[in-house]
Amino acid sequence: MGRPHRRDRMSQLTSAEHDLIVAGLSQRASLIELMLRDLYGERELIRAGIVPGEMVFSDPQFVPSAWSAPRGQKRLLLACGFTLTRASTGWTLVNTTADTPLAEPLGDSRAVHTAIKNEIAHRYADGLVVALASTGNGAFTPNHESFAHHLGIRLVDPSSLTVHAGSLVLNDGSQRERVDAVLRLIPSLEMDPLDIRAQAAFAVSGISATAHRGAVAIANPIGAGAVENPVLESVLDDVARFFFDEPLHLSAPRTIWFGNEDEREEAFSRPEEFTLTHRSGASRSIPTNSRDDDAQQLLAAIREKPWDWYARETLEPSTEPGFSVQAVCVLGQERVQTVLLTASETASDLQGAKA
Numbered sequence: 001m002g003r004p005h006r007r008d009r010m011s012q013l014t015s016a017e018h019d020l021i022v023a024g025l026s027q028r029a030s031l032i033e034l035m036l037r038d039l040y041g042e043r044e045l046i047r048a049g050i051v052p053g054e055m056v057f058s059d060p061q062f063v064p065s066a067w068s069a070p071r072g073q074k075r076l077l078l079a080c081g082f083t084l085t086r087a088s089t090g091w092t093l094v095n096t097t098a099d100t101p102l103a104e105p106l107g108d109s110r111a112v113h114t115a116i117k118n119e120i121a122h123r124y125a126d127g128l129v130v131a132l133a134s135t136g137n138g139a140f141t142p143n144h145e146s147f148a149h150h151l152g153i154r155l156v157d158p159s160s161l162t163v164h165a166g167s168l169v170l171n172d173g174s175q176r177e178r179v180d181a182v183l184r185l186i187p188s189l190e191m192d193p194l195d196i197r198a199q200a201a202f203a204v205s206g207i208s209a210t211a212h213r214g215a216v217a218i219a220n221p222i223g224a225g226a227v228e229n230p231v232l233e234s235v236l237d238d239v240a241r242f243f244f245d246e247p248l249h250l251s252a253p254r255t256i257w258f259g260n261e262d263e264r265e266e267a268f269s270r271p272e273e274f275t276l277t278h279r280s281g282a283s284r285s286i287p288t289n290s291r292d293d294d295a296q297q298l299l300a301a302i303r304e305k306p307w308d309w310y311a312r313e314t315l316e317p318s319t320e321p322g323f324s325v326q327a328v329c330v331l332g333q334e335r336v337q338t339v340l341l342t343a344s345e346t347a348s349d350l351q352g353a354k355a
Helices: 006-010 015-039 053-057 110-124 142-151 207-212 224-228 230-234 236-244 261-269 293-304 347-353
Strands: 079-087 090-097 129-132 154-156 161-164 167-172 175-178 181-184 217-219 255-257 274-278 283-285 309-313 323-331 336-345
Touching: 015 079, 015 090, 015 224, 015 236, 015 323, 015 336, 090 224, 110 142, 110 181, 110 217, 110 323, 110 336, 129 142, 142 154, 161 207, 167 207, 207 217, 230 236, 230 255, 230 309, 255 261
Parallel strands: 129 154, 129 181, 181 217
Antiparallel strands: 079 090, 079 323, 161 167, 167 175, 255 309, 274 283, 274 309, 323 336
């Protein structure tokens, strides 16, 4: 017999599992929205000692110029993406995407299109909404084109946009139109050369300040990638209790941030249970022989910049049929709509969860 079709594997979810996943992801989406607003706003989480400042400020995805939430926006995030896998302990979150979730293939789904189309109609009424994308060579990907087509909005390149008289303007031949909202398919760090030192080929000069004045809405906002930081998982349950007075509904592999010396020693005392990862994404096993030359060099690098390192618990596979689930949450003004999209076999996902 051949392998089950992805849709068949999705049908293996029990109603209880489905409800748990939807509730857990809705909670996560709401939580990272609140966290994003706080980290770029009042920073109560840092002042309360729940989130160490070094954990946030040392992250390249944190954009200091995005300080303070844009005025007049009830929601900052439009959507976020998640990947879960079935491990021995149950359904476990292994990845979060908040910077450019709509640029991913998952954003090219009819259910996601419908949810986003309804939401942008509610948020921006009759305003001009554009999807901003670029591959650097003047061409758009099929995913980008499909996304804009199904939403009924224009797909534009950064070279088509300028800031003029305090507004974001679309230059369409001899005509200029004021843009009310931008659905961003370009990473934050490639958006604005004035505030972020972005690459000029992708950037729109002055768009960040224009958004802060409330003259244009950007979804997801510049700097949203800060909540993708994997080390935040080590404090996220405390963040949930701070905002919601309840724990997380969905677990994730235990993460130890090496900026915390006590927890760092715990990871080194149980090297077989964790995988060591640098902020760049490079992973390796935790050395068991500290006298080895390679181990010595690694330990020296960790001592020099401990905040750049973390250890993540290795997941054990489930004894039940294993597969992973990918999902997109669309954050409406009143509720979060969670769309479960695809399922794939688990082996590679469990390997990825070790990183």
